[in-house]
Structures are given as C-alpha cells and as structure tokens.
Amino acid sequence: MAAFPPEREEDFAPYVPEEVLRRGLAYFKEGRVRRLFRVGERLLGEVQGSEPTPYRVEVGPGLVGRCTCPYPSFPCKHAVALLYAHLERKAQDLGALLAALPPEEAKALLLRLAHLPEVALLLAEALVPEEAFLEGVRALRQAFRLGEGEEEARRLLLRLDRAGRKEVEAFLEALPLAPFDPEPYLRAALARYLQLSPRLSFLLALYLRHPSEGVREAFLGAALEEPEQALGLLQGADPSGLKRGLRAELLFRLGRVEEALGALREGLEGVEDYLLLVERLLALGRAGEALKYAEEAREWFGRDPRLLPLLDLLVAHRGSPEDHRARFALKPNLEDYLALKAKLGRAFPEERKALLRQVKDLALLARIYLLEEDWKALDRLLKGAPPEAYPRLAEALEAGLPEEAKKLYLEGARREAEKGTRKAYREAAGLLLRLSRLDPKGAREAAWALARAFPRRKALWEELGPLLSENPHEPAPK
Template sequence: MKPFPPEKEEDFAPFFPEEVLRRGLAYAREGRVLRVYRLGERLLGEVLGSEGVPYRVEVGPGLSGGCTCPYPGFPCKHAAALLYAYLERGGRDLKEALEALSPEEAKALLLALAALPRVGGLLLEALFPERALEEEVRELKAAFRLGLWPEEALEALLLRLPKVERPEPLLKLLEALLQAPKDPGPYLGPLLARYGELKGPLKPLLALLLRHPLPELVRGFLEMAKARPEEALPLLEGRDPLKEALRRELLFALGREEEALALMKARLEAPEDYLALVDRLLALGREGEALFYAEEALNWFGKDPRLFPLADLLASRRGLPEDLLRRFHLRPNLSDYAALKALLGPRFREERPSLLKAVKDPALLARIHLLEEDWKALDRLLQRAPPEAYPALAEALEERLPGEASRLYLEAARGLIKKGGRARYREAARLLRRARALDGKRVEGFLRDLKALYPRRRALWEELAPLSSS
C-alpha cells in the first residue's frame, strides 16, 4: 500500500473484498460514520452498525487495526466506511495539533475535556488505573454471581495490566476470576506474569492455588517460585500433597535433583507414586535406579494392572524370565508365552497352568492352543466359548483351521441377524464377507437359507445386497 492515510480510493480499495468494500461505501454515504479523525499515521472513529450500535474503529498502514464489531476478519465494512469518510471529510492531524500546544494550553484542554462524562471517565482510568481496576473487579464479581461472562470487559482489563504498579489489585482480580462461571485459564497467564513482574507475595497466591489448583495457576506460581526460592520453599513445608508436589517440582526446576527425589522416595505409598518416580528417574537417565524401584513396586503390589508399564519396562530392558512372567500375568500375549516356553525349559511345565489361568481372552487362548497344537484343549475351548467370542475366535483360527473359522463367522452372523437391527445386519455382512473368503459355497447356502427365513426384512437385504449380487 501507499503511504497512509490514503489520498484516493485506489490507495485502499484493492485490498478489500469486493462485497465488504461495497457495504462500507454504502455506510459512509448513509452517514453512519459518526466521527473520524487522524492521529499520525492512524485513522480512528466510530461507525454506526446495523444493530444501531456504534463500533470503535482504528485503521493504520497496511490496513492494520481493529474494530469492536463481531465480524471475524479485518478489515471489515466499518473500516471501509471510515476510510471513505476520511477521503470525504479530511481534516488536520490531531497528533500534530496536540504536539503544537503549550503546556498551559494542553492543561486547559484536559480540564475542559474532563467535564465531559465519557472523556472524564477515560482520563480517570488513565490517571488512576489501579482504582479503575478495583472498580471493574467489583463489577466483574457481580456479573459472575449472575452467571454472566463479560468477555469484552475481561479483555479490556488485560490491556490495562501494564499500567498497574502494585500487586494487590492484581490479586483481587485473580480472586474474582477464580469465581468465574467459565474456565478463566486464558486470562490467568498475562495476569500472573504481571504479578510476577511486580514481585507480588507468594503466600496469598499459594493460598488461592491450594483452593483452585488450575494448571495455569500452578505454572505461574512455579515460575515465580523459581525466581524466589528463598520465599517459596518455606511456604511449601508440611504434609499437604499439593504442597509436596509443588516443592518437588520446584526443587527439580532449581536443579536440586537429590532433594526432590528424596521427597518422592519418602512418599512411596501407592502404585502411582512408583510410576511417577520411575518416570522421573528415566527422564534423568538413571536407568539402574529406575529398574530397582520398578521391581520393588511389583514385589509390593503384585498383579495390580496399573503397574503394567513397570513390568513392561523390566521385560524390555532386562528380559529375564521373571520379568516376562510378570508382564504376561498383567497383560497376557502370545509373544511372551512363546518366549517363556523357550526360556524356562523344563520349568515351563510348572508355570503353564498359571499362565493359562491368567488368559481371559478366548481368542488368545485359541492362539496358544494352536501354537502348541493342543487340539483337545482347543476343542474344549470352542465348545465352552460364548457366542459373542465367535468373531475373535474365528479370526484366530482363519489360517490354521479355515473351515472352523468359517463356521464360527456364520454362527456369529446368524445370532446378529436373529436379534435384528440395521447396525447388527451391517456387522453380520462384515462377518459373512470374512467367511466367504474362507468358504464361498457355505456362505451361498447360508444366504439361501436366510432368504427363506427372512424374505421381507428390507434393511437386512439392503446390507447383504453386495454379498447376494456378487
């Protein structure tokens, strides 16, 4: 773009969407631009919107700027209207005019403007930002009690934060935000950053955190505590779990690993404590120590399923038979079963009953029996298996026993069709496609029987149509 403000329409028109520009021109011709003025290289003003509400608009070089209207993009039609109004009205640069005033003239002008309620309120906020902030905090609390979420007011408060020079008003604003009917998370970051810049006391901040342990509040507190550990660490003494967690994270952030780890080791009371400690030790590159505590946890808590990551760690890093046994008992799988059979040798016969007892999944049990070619055990399993296990069992048997797999797919499909419903018909069609890949003639006979049983089930035959036609 050419130097700003524009001198003719061609200076800005190519940078607007055609419809936005057209509506902006219409607004300008309708007299909706209530005021427009220049401040250096920026144009500012108010434009009356379609709802009868004036929007504040600011446009600068490169069509940068903003508008208080709800339009998601910028520049909007109100910005276009402001530019057209400026071309029509022109006017002196307000910045140059103000800079030309003598101190006495500037003071007299401010006093005159202060008599206007709207301008006087803005001047009051500029001169006493903390007092204005406290007033707005009271208004926020009232709005929150009514379940309202005044987003524009919140954003205006954030813009005013750099002018606040004492931490106390910021703490009041923080207390108010923690009573909001919505998640105040996005507004906490800038507020806590300014509180930290002003070296606000950590004690009241910690008190709020203990009542409202929001992630943003935790992060903000730890950032400040890292800069002032001599103030923070005494506050984090005691047996409160959250205080202990904060103290531990602070010590890690300060590079005091041994103290932090000592705290974690002193609190090893539940599986979660061991999991956190082992993760931390691994992150610090202390693998041997991590494996020691992983084994201790498994010895203490046995087959608690939450400890599978520790059993998996030991099995993958050490690969001892005892490690594989632990992992198998927590989460049985075919590869561990095969590995144990190879590693244990004669001892495997003793362990086998407990291993099989740990397997609750019929499909996995079928794969184990296939691996060992234990046909009697497999036959007993298939006779006892519930119908809902048929699809998984069939998939396990496809390669070695395709005929039996096909039979199970058909039985599972029969049960679904009998229950009825389009979703079940769709699943039955999927199972029949699997069965057809194994024994096409059997599936054709199955479909003929179905046609005789359910000739008028329209939804069924819509789902089975691809099978019937191919």
C-alpha cells in the same frame, strides 16, 4: 504496508485472506458499518453482524487490532468492512479535534459524555483502571455462578496490559472457578503477572488450589529468581505432596541433583511417587538404581494398574519370570504368556491353568489356543462366545483359521443388521469390509443378501453402498 489509515484498496487487500476480503466488502456494500471514526493512526467503529448488538472494531497500522466478534483471527470481515467504509468516507480524526479544544471545553465535554452509561464505563476504565478491573472481576465471579463468564473473561484479557499486580491476582484467583477450561486465560494472566514483581507465596497458594501445569511453570520460573525464598515456602506440612514435587523440580533446575533426589525419596508413598523417582533416575542414566525402586514398587503395589509403566521397565531391562507374572496379572497379554512359557520350560504346564484363568479377553484366549493348537479348547471357546465377541474373535483367527473368521464376520454382520439402527448398520458394513480382506466376493454377496432381506431400509443400503456392485435388477429403496 503503506501508511495507515489506507488511501486505497491496494494498501490493505493483499494482506487479507481472499474470503475475508470478499465477505468484508459485502458487509460494507450492505451498509453494515454503523459508526466510523479515527483517532490518529487507528480506525474505530461499529459493524452490524449476525448478533443484535453491533461488533466493536479497532484497526491500526499493520492491520493489527481487535473485534468483539468470535472470529479467531484478525483482521475479520468486520474490520475489512470498516476499512472499505473509510475509503469511501474518510473518517475525521477525533484526536486532532480533541487536541484543538481549550482545556475548559474539553473538561465540559467529558462531563457531558459521562452521563452516557456506555461512555461512563469507558471513562472509568481510563481514569480509575484498577477499580474498573476489579469490578470486572466481581462481575466475572457472578457470571461463573450462573455457568457463564467466558465473554467476561475475554474482556478482562484485553485490559490485562493496564492492570496492576493486585488486579491480576484477583483475576487469577477467580479463574479456577470457571465452568469452562480456564487454562488459556490462566496462562495469559500469568504471563502478565510475571511482569509485575510476582509474589511467590501467591503463586504457591494458587497452585495448591489449582495444580495446573501453567501455574506450576509460573511458580518455578519466578522461583529461579529467588530460590532460597521459594525453598523456604516449600517446607512444612504437605498433605497433598504438591509442595514436595515442586521442591524437587526446583532443585533439579538449580542443578542440585542429589538434594532433588533426596526430596523424591522422602515422599515415596504412592505409585506416582515411585514413577517420578524412577523416571528421574533413568534420565540421569542411573538404570540400576531405577530398577531397584521399580522392583520395590512392584512388591508394594503389585495389583495397582498404575504400576504398568514400572513393570514395562522391569520387563524391558531385566525380564525375570516375576516381572512377567506381575505384568500379566495386571494386563494379560501374549508377550508375557509366551515369555513365561519359554523361561519356565518344564515347569510351565503347572502355571498355565492359573494364567489362563486370569484372561477375560476371549480374543486373547483364542490367539493362545491357536498358537498352542489346542483345538478342543478353541472349539469350546467359539461355541460359548457371546455374539458381541464375534468381531474381535474373527480378527484373532484371520491368519490361522480364515474360514472360521469368515463365519464369525458374517454372523456378526447379520446380527447387527437385525438391530435396525443406523449405528448397527454401520457396524454391519464395517464387519463385511473386514471380511472382504479374506473373501471379496463372499463379502459382496453377503452385503447383497442383507440388502435384499431388508429392502425398505434405506439407511442399511447407504451404509452397505461401498460393497454393493452395480445391479440394475436391485435398485436402492426410494
């Protein structure tokens, strides 16, 4: 780019998206630039946007700057409007004017400006930035109590580069109280904090109160610089288990693998503890040891749904009947059913009834009966199935019993259409679209039958649109 501020439109226009450039020019033409001034190579001003309060804009070399508007990228249309305003009426350089003032006049000018509340706040930020930042944090906490505060948090982020360790710690302590997701703000504040001789004890306390990934990584990053101090802090009472997890991870990153595994073994109390240990052992190539702990977890927590990843591991690496039974008990599925049938051989019929009693999913039952050609059981299942199960049953029967699947799709679509809501019409259309895979002509005829049955339901006609062929004798409802 050319020197800044620009002398002509070509100095900045090629670097701005066309739509932003067009809207910024329109804002300038509409006279929305309220104030404009220059300090050295920076242009500053106010541009009237859609809100009552004008947006404050700052643009510098390389089109780097900021605006108080919510637009996520920069430059925004307000910054472009400011640039066009500068081309028309070259902003006077305030920096040069201020530099020319004698010291006493400059001091008198500042004292007069300090009577303006808005200027006084800016002067306070410049003269006592630490106290001004802490005051901003106090205002942030109050905003959080009112269910607000995101705008205050954004303003504090803009001042982070001038904040010290004490101020950033206050900001970090406040952010977990936010009524919105604080993670993006935490990560930005933590990046600044790590530049300021961070205190490990503070980061650990913050993590124990707010165990987010960002805080965890910040602690571990700082801990690598002072590992022994960090390991000392991670000793002692640990009711939540968070310190133990941090200690193990830090030891892994330090290359002290056996110590890290020992820390994980010490804390084997819940399913998550076993999961973490097994994952680590697998990553280290110690599959035999991982399987041993996975089996131990199965014995301790066999009915806990969180155990599924470990059961998947046991099935994949060993696949004993006990492994398949345990996984089927938590999540009945066709794979385990067929595996047990193959592995148990003649003993399977004795177990079949017990397995089927565990299956609550009618579609899965239908698949099992279909594979085993148990037509009587399948007939009983279909006769007793509730209407809400028709779609999934139809899908299960598509390959083996397409005619039965068609009937279920048709009946399901009819019942949905009778409900009389937009959502139900959409469901009906979806069922008929699935039917069209099996019988395109039948699906189209069924769609027309529904449309004729409810000629005044415009929403139904709209949802069925893709299935309704051209028919001059059947116009859509007005």
